[in-house]
Amino acid sequence: MSKLxxxxxxxxxxxxxxxxxxxxxxxxxxxxxxxxEKPRVIYKPTPLPEDLPKRFDAQRxxxxxxxxxxxxxxxxxxxxxxHTAGYIVEQLRATTMEVxxxxxxxxxPRGPMTFRNIIARTRPACPPRFIIAGHYDTKWFPxxxxxxxxxxxxxAAAVLELARVLDKQPVDAWLVWxxxxxxxxxxxxxxxxxxxxxxxxxxxxxxxxxxxxxMILLDMVGDKNFRLTLPKPYPLEQHLTKKVFEAAxxxxxxxxxxxxxxAIADDHIPFLLNKVRAVDLIDFDYGNxxxxxxxxxxxxxxxxxxAPESLGIAGQIALELLRRVALEKWPAD
Ligand SMILES: [Zn+2]
Numbered sequence: 001m002s003k004l005x006x007x008x009x010x011x012x013x014x015x016x017x018x019x020x021x022x023x024x025x026x027x028x029x030x031x032x033x034x035x036x037e038k039p040r041v042i043y044k045p046t047p048l049p050e051d052l053p054k055r056f057d058a059q060r061x062x063x064x065x066x067x068x069x070x071x072x073x074x075x076x077x078x079x080x081x082x083h084t085a086g087y088i089v090e091q092l093r094a095t096t097m098e099v100x101x102x103x104x105x106x107x108x109p110r111g112p113m114t115f116r117n118i119i120a121r122t123r124p125a126c127p128p129r130f131i132i133a134g135h136y137d138t139k140w141f142p143x144x145x146x147x148x149x150x151x152x153x154x155x156a157a158a159v160l161e162l163a164r165v166l167d168k169q170p171v172d173a174w175l176v177w178x179x180x181x182x183x184x185x186x187x188x189x190x191x192x193x194x195x196x197x198x199x200x201x202x203x204x205x206x207x208x209x210x211x212x213x214x215m216i217l218l219d220m221v222g223d224k225n226f227r228l229t230l231p232k233p234y235p236l237e238q239h240l241t242k243k244v245f246e247a248a249x250x251x252x253x254x255x256x257x258x259x260x261x262x263a264i265a266d267d268h269i270p271f272l273l274n275k276v277r278a279v280d281l282i283d284f285d286y287g288n289x290x291x292x293x294x295x296x297x298x299x300x301x302x303x304x305x306x307a308p309e310s311l312g313i314a315g316q317i318a319l320e321l322l323r324r325v326a327l328e329k330w331p332a333d
Pocket of ligand 1: 139151182297
């Protein structure tokens with residue numbers, strides 16, 4: 001893991017992928033991340049309503065995003081992030097979901113810090129057949145005001161609306177808001193992907209990780225000029241990546257999905273490393289110059305550069321993907 005993240009440390013940037021990442025990832029998978037035993041729970045195909053994607057209310061998600069951004073910069077450990085967590089939990093109280101605030105302390109380049117993942121379960125104490133997640137922290141930039149409308153805000157808002165849509169649906173899903181996705185200094189050691197690493201470790205230790213049929217991650221899904229740039233899929237991502245294209249095509253949204261030639265370091269990686277099928281629904285081309293990603297990690301990441309329609313497209317694709325994957329038997333053989 002630290003080796004994997006050290007690659008990103010050279011750039012000091014999150015999410016910059018490379019072919020090197022792929023090699024490290026694959027060798028890590030081959031070298032001993034043996035995952036868990038066979039899943040003990042056999043899931044039958046679960047039919048979810050065909051109109052599920054249409055139930056995603058983009059305007060309501062947008063109001064969540066406005067509220068989240070109103071808290072200001074939200075780096076890990078900040079009061080603003082605690083307010084954001086409070087808002088997410090308060091919204092979840094209006095659903096029938098079981099809500100857990102998973103707090104833990106870990107070392108960081110700024111010393112030991114407390115982090116908080118938020119988990120909402122469609123059914124109490126169910127093992128997670130599906131994990132649908134995004135991060136809600138923003139990167140710490142002391143030199144300028146970074147509100148992260150897209151990077152951190154959009155994923156938090158979209159997952160909140162997904163929770164409302166999935167409330168009372170007959171599927172064992174965990175909706176998760178990760179803390180500490182962003183690194184403080186560089187993506188190495190314990191810095192960055194903190195919340196997702198903690199949850200995947202916890203589930204592994206509880207022997208629940210092998211129950212997970214799919215992990216669907218959303219990140220940077222608010223860009224006004226929206227187009228998903230799926231990371232180059234490696235073996236464990238291939239099935240879900242293909243399903244994303246099928247889902248988007250079925251919804252008439254195929255033009256909003258493309259493939260990157262690179263891997264991307266994001267919260268799905270700790271799950272992939274533990275042999276969980278995972279996919280990152282990310283638009284990693286956020287800017288006004290095609291391919292430059294020039295609104296990313298700077299003061300231009302504001303609400304004016306985002307749009308409710310983009311949250312809606314990402315939300316619909318995520319739901320149609322879930323609906324299609326839930327129709328598959330798990331484990332597959
Ligand atoms: Zn970021």
